[in-house]
Amino acid sequence: MKLGTTFSQAFSLPLNMTDSNEPSDRQVREMRAGNQQALAEVFSLYTQRLRQIIRFRLDYRLANRISDSDVLQESFIAAARRLEHFETQADMPAFLWLRLITQQQLVDLHRQHLQAEMRDVRKEVSLPGHSPSPHTSLAIAAQLAGRNTAVSEVMSRGERIEKLEAALNQMDEIDREVIALRHFEELSNIETAKVLNIETSAASKRYLRAMRRLADLMQDFADENGGA
Amino acid sequence: MVGHKNMTRLQKLSQQQLDEIAEAFSSAIRRDKQPSVDDFVAQYCADGIADESAQELHSLLSSIAMIERLKQTPAEPVDAAKEIRQLDDYTVVREIGRGGMGVVFEAIHQSLGRRVAIKVLSHALLNQPKHLARFRREARAAARLRHTNIVPVFGVGEDQSQHYYVMDFIRGLSLREWLESLSGSRGRVLPTQAESISETDTDLEVDTTVFASDATTADPMEEEASNQLSVSIPTDTDSQKYFRWVAQVGATVADALQYAHSQGILHRDIKPANLLLDQDGRVWIADFGLAKLTEQDATMTGDIVGTPQYMAPESFENVYDESSETYCLGLTLYELLTGHVAIDGKNTSDTIRRATQGVTVNPRKWNRRIPRDLETIIVKSVALDSSARYATASEMRDDLQRFLADRPIAARRTGPAERLIRWSRREPTVAALTLGIFASLLTLAIVAGVAYWKTNQALVDTQVAKNSAVSAARVAQEQRLLAQSNLQVAVKAFDEISQRIVDRSDELDADLLGDIADSTSPAVSQQDAQLLQSLLLFFDELAKNNRDNVELKLQAAAAMKRVGDIHHRLGQHTQADKAFQEAWIQYNEIASASLTVPDDLQQNLLLTQVTIMNDRASIAGLRGNVSQAVDLYDRTIDLLNESSNLLESTEGRFEYARANSLFSSIATRSGLDVAASFKSRGRRPVHRFFGNKDAPSFRQELYASNEAIQALTSLTNDAPDDLRFQMALSRALRQRAEASLSDDRPLGDRLKQPRLMAGVRKDVSQSTDILDRLRELHPDNVSIQYELSKTLSVIAFQLGGEDARYSQRGRLVKSKRIADELLAQSPDTPRYLALKAHSLGQMAKARRMQGQSDEELSLLREQLEIQKRLLKGAPELSQYQIKLAQTIERLAEVHLAKGQRKEAVQYLRQATDSLSEVVNSPVAAAKLMQLNRKLGGLKRDPRPR
Known part of the structure; x- marks a missing residue:
């Protein structure tokens, strides 16, 4: 329930499309401290970039069943759930951590959806x-x-x-x-x-x-x- | 472009600088800045930068530009085929269309003067030799089709590196165009085909809407004068005449499909665009042999080229057969009837999602005037579960013709519950869709639950008000019933899903009598287990919110029992036992909580509780926990006695037999002296309901067996056709034989006891007879084969007898062969692996009785290998470990007998090692002690015995 609201907040934030789309140190610090609101802000800043990765790595067979927004949403929820792990990884930039989470979501999704071709898929992602x-x-x-x-x-x-x-x-x-x-x-x-x-x-x-x-x-x- | 050379102080760009420029350039492109490579190079390579670096940068940025722009460029329209004027002997007249696969031309075959349609195929489709080969093969097969409603395929060719496909030219329009001309407005009067033709120029050169044709005339020009269309398509799409016309089209296409299928050819892309109407109103199927091409291509480019709107749900799982084809025809007819596409989505992925969920709106929702029977036919053809569809195109054709002849149709209307259940149980995509199904069902159930509660309240309110609003009360009553039935539908669907999962994990009702050694079955997928867990949550939730609702509490308890079943089949015996226990408590609560529980429900509750006890006993047996099993047996019998007439009912008697059979088999296998354990625990002896109450009871397991057999015999007499009873009886007979053979005396000695052996033989023969007979009736039933293999492996006959039927050697060979056959059908299935191991063990035993120790050794080793595999799959199963240890022990004995003491000691150590890992099993502990004693004795006595 809580996740749902933060998530919708994350996506209702205005998207700034320029390259200066980096979170502030404060935001990352708060995110590292486990602040869900900060996570939502940081996540929203990286939405476009993560989407690009999802589009690239999402198997075409899955792309037809799952939209990249679905994956984003799941990734956000996963990030919120695992936020405490981010705290322990002090030298991991926020973006790469989110990318990692997103990739894990992709692996999971592929595993769930493409069990028959699981071996290939696992390699692919x-x-x-x-x-x-x-x-x-x-x-x-x-x-x-x-x-x-x-x-x-x-x-x-x-x-x-x-x-x-x-x-x-x-x-x-x-x-x-x-x-x-x-x-x-x-x-x-x-x-x-x-x-x-x-x-x-x-x-x-x-x-x-x-x-x-x-x-x-x-x-x-x-x-x-x-x-x- | 680069700064001028300065020979004295030329700098090179460092790697880091190059990379930074590359990053800046990449992000400039990505921001749609369209930077020029030259400008960039010039900007960064001012004076003092070596030419070499400038060149390197230029090359780097050019590569970047290529990648990034290829990534961005909007796809360009096809133009490759634009210039084609001549292909081999075909002169192109004009282009008539382009689609996903390429460009279609109208052309004249010069030598024959025949007008043809040519599809020039996109290179991307045929860029691999195997695709090309497939294309040629498919087209060749399609060219063999001869049917009055299939557009003739003339062949394929290649010219100027263009691959093309030639078919007859049909003058008319596709159903797609026809539908578009309706432009979605219902009830609108269609333009006649003549009208739609006259809107365009009669000159074929500019006519682009008409897919015109003449198949036979030598001079194509001759035909052009006759644009008189003799079509008789009803113009009012809301008229009965029009509906009948649609049925006629359907019957015709189905007939053509039936013909193609009989030739072994599937079309694979039936949709309005591929069905043509010629000038005479005849319908044609076009593009046979082409669809496979696009399928193949999907893996190359990441596109699904087939139109998802017209794809059968199973084709997303790469399953496609005749019923998929009739499904697609059903979708087309749906659209013709209603003017609405059957599957519609916001975008491609949404459409695919919907396509996998099937048609959700029945035709008559769009238009009540559509005949009910016709709707029934369409609905049947587009059933999500392909087994609910017409099995063949001819069946669909026949039903359409029956409709046209005003005869009763074969298709049956299904109720909402059935539809929901069908919808929910489609197996291939369960993995992908279960969550979705779950969510919607949950919503439905909760809505229904709330509605139920609310209307219930309303009913109470109205009654309290006690005004004269009797009618209001009636309305409320009706609503309440409706809500309740919705809830039941949801619950039933849930139950179906879970049952489905249980069924999927097990072939048949082979576990009905709890054959303890082998009921660890193939694994249920993790997803299914998870789904079940969520189902459980759901029922819990329902039950919590409806504490006073017996119905819901029952559902929750039933769900708990289901969860136990699942765990049982997953081999998770601890959890299974826990779930069963919980379920039992819940049932008990329901049974004892209220006095208002009616008698028949009370009876059912008791029976369910007995079933659960038996399940738990079976698990206890599997875990080697004999005392718990015995305890449960006791309680089961007590429960059965509690209700005076429970043992009179069929199911009650069956459970009674099951309890006894379980007890007997657990006791036999455990090798424990049950009689002694009874005495020491002060238990009363085995309950005797059927058997002779005065007979001595020193072998409790034998008497339990007798009870089971007597009960089952009476059951089979009452219901001779019930497979369950027959199977159970054959198993109980075998168990009695096994129990008789299982005391400590060596089998060889026992064979010399004529009276005992006569009884054993009689049981084994009878068991074999039952199973042989059942096998004839149900040749594909694997459970029967399984049981037969088991019975055949009981050593009761002369090893090399003359009568083949009673030759034990022959029986054993047959037993192993059945196990091998079952394994060939489903390799690695623990149940069958265990069966084979058992057969091998019995064969080894037979060899030993004949003193053939070498043969015995090799059989034992084979058995050991299988048992190791089994154990690897379920390391926690004490039953496997004990059996493995027994095999190793026997290996040690054989070696010892041959004087190979060292090997024997090694094997014994292996056995003790393996057994010492077993926890919580008194049987394993007893065995371990025995082996340790043996090992100790062997160490002390260096002389081989």
Whole structure:
């Protein structure tokens, strides 16, 4: 009951769409202290970003049954329930903690809904920081294709997407995952470093290397086909 | 674009700088700023930055731009097929439509002068060789179809890297277009087809609404003059004539589907857009062989291409068969009849959600003039539970034709309760939907409960007022009844759900007589268990709020019992026992709380309590807690005696038999001296209701067996067709045989006791006969096979007898074969694994009696492996541990007999290790002591015996 009200509060807060959409230190501090209201405020600031992650990682089969708002809602409830755990993780930025919660919700949802294909799904949504997901490229493809566009509409764009997909598929998992985090989950470098549990400089290096490889691969494809 | 070179002090951008620029650029794109790569590079690579860095940055930002823009770009419309003028021998005349799968053209087949429709398929659909192969295969199969209402498929081809599908060109319009022309306004007079044609130019080149055709004329132009439509579609969509026309369309399509199904071909995408009406008003099914393509594609792009509005609920679970097809036809007819789509949603995901929930509004809700029988047919065809639908298209066709001929239809109207229950018990999506169902049922039940309470109050109020408003009182009374019946519907649905879960976890009523060793059954899913828990909460809540309502209290108690059943089947014996105990208390409260409980209800309550006691006894047996089992047996018999006529009733007698049978089997298996335990505890001997009261009672379990058999014999005589009684009798007979064989004397010696063995053989033969007969009647019933395997494994006959029927060796082989068959059907099922282990154990025993120790060893090892697997699945089950220990003990004995002392000691240690883990089981403790003694003796005496 209590959760429901805070949740609706969280979503009735006006959404500021700019990048300066960061919670204040005070908000995070209060959230860490277990204040549900602060959690609602912080959560609402991150709604768009979390939604992006959900859209990216939500299996297409599920996307048709569950809306990203459903997942957001469940994630919020889960965050509220587990708020005390946040307190113990002093160096965990609020956004990454919420991302973690959201990903756990996704894992649960996939498990519940796609039991038959559970093994695949678990791989697909495995927390990228811990085990790079071989299915990331599938998620990328789905994201690129757009979930609700008819096939005919992606036909000509499809070629480019196909190339990108092929390029991503040829890359090793770590590179692919870095690109997924940076461009599909839209995490910053610092966040990516936290998720992958490496230094920021190492994360930068990895990202730049991955992008170089991607550019090379795309060039190769273009050459093969006689120019893009 | 880059600052000019300064050869002396060129700086490189650090990794960190590059990344920061990349981040800034990415977020600029995401904010819709459309930044230019060049500008960005120029901005950051001013003077003093090396060209190399500038190039690297340029390349990086270009890649970023590509990814981010591909992510954002709104999908572009298809244009790939625009330029097509000629495909092989087909000259394209014009484009007539585009859809999810590609573009449709009208074309002329040059060599034959035939007008055709060509679908040029989107590349995305066929981008894998296996998709292409599938497409060709499906189209080839579709091309074989010959039916007056199926658009002929001519074939497929590939030209200029375009794959295409050629079919006959039908002039007319699709039912989709027809429906759109209605534009949703009910009662409106439809434009005639002639009108709709005349609105457009007769020139085919610009006619885009007409999916025109001529199938046979050599010269396509010739046909064009004749746009006279001889269609006889009733123009008033609110008329009986129109409804009959819809039924006619349905019957025709169903007939065509039946034909396709008989050829092994499913259409997979029946919807108004794929049903064409030609100029003569004939209806055609188009696009056979295409739908599979789009299905495949879903996994590639993340789209569901099929129209969710016209998808059968089960197709979301990748299940699709004939009844799914008639379902889709039902949806189409629904729409034709009512002018409303049967499944509608705010957006795609909402539509899918609704599609999985089925049709919720009956056609006559839209229009009372729709004939009731026709509605019944539609409703049956779109039943959510596919087993409630027409099994075949021909059945649907026949019913539609019966309607058209004004004959009684076969479909039966269902009451609201039945519908709700059907709706709630659809199995494939239970996992996905249970929560939703639960929520809605909960709402319904609570609303009903409140309404019940309120109207009840109202009734009281009106009565108190005592004015002359008799009619008001009657209204209130009616409302109260209504509310109560709603509540009952909800409760019944709940009960159905939980029963369904119980059923799903168990094949049949095999547990009815509580065969203790094996009733740990395949697992119920965790979700089901959770659902049950929430059901329980629900009933608790209801009961709490309605303390004076016996009906609700009963429901709560029944739910508690159900929870016990579930735990029982989950192998969670402690929780099961707790739930049963709680249920028993609740029933007891109801029974004793009020004097107003009517006699027949009192009787039922007592009977339910007895059932629960028996369930608890069964659990106690499973947990190896013999004294509790004996205690429960006592109380059960007391309860049964409490009501003078309970033992006269069929169910009462059955429970009585069950109690005795359970007692006998638990006592036999425990290997405890029950008679002694009775004496030492000062108990009275086994109750005898049927048997000879004066016979000595030193073997209590045998007499319990006798009681069970006598009771069951009388039951089977009274109701010869009741499978339950027959099964129970066959089991009781087997148990008596087992009880007779289970004293301490070696089996070999016992075989020499002719009188005893004659009785055993008689029991085993009779049990076999019953089961053989039942098996013939119910060849697919796995419980019967299970029982038969058990009975066959009782060693009662000559091992190598001449008469095959009584050759024990042959019986054992047959017993194991049945276990193997059952395991092949449902591998890893504990129940069947245990059965196989049992068979192997008996085979080993037979070998031992013949002194074939090598064969015995290998059988015992096989048995051990299975028992280890079983134990792994249910480590807490003492029964498994004890049996495992027994097998190991026997292995040790065989080795000892062969003089292999070391192996024997090893095995004995294994057995004691395994048994020492068992807690709370006196049987295991006794066995452990025995083994330890043996082990000690073996250590002391170094000489092999």
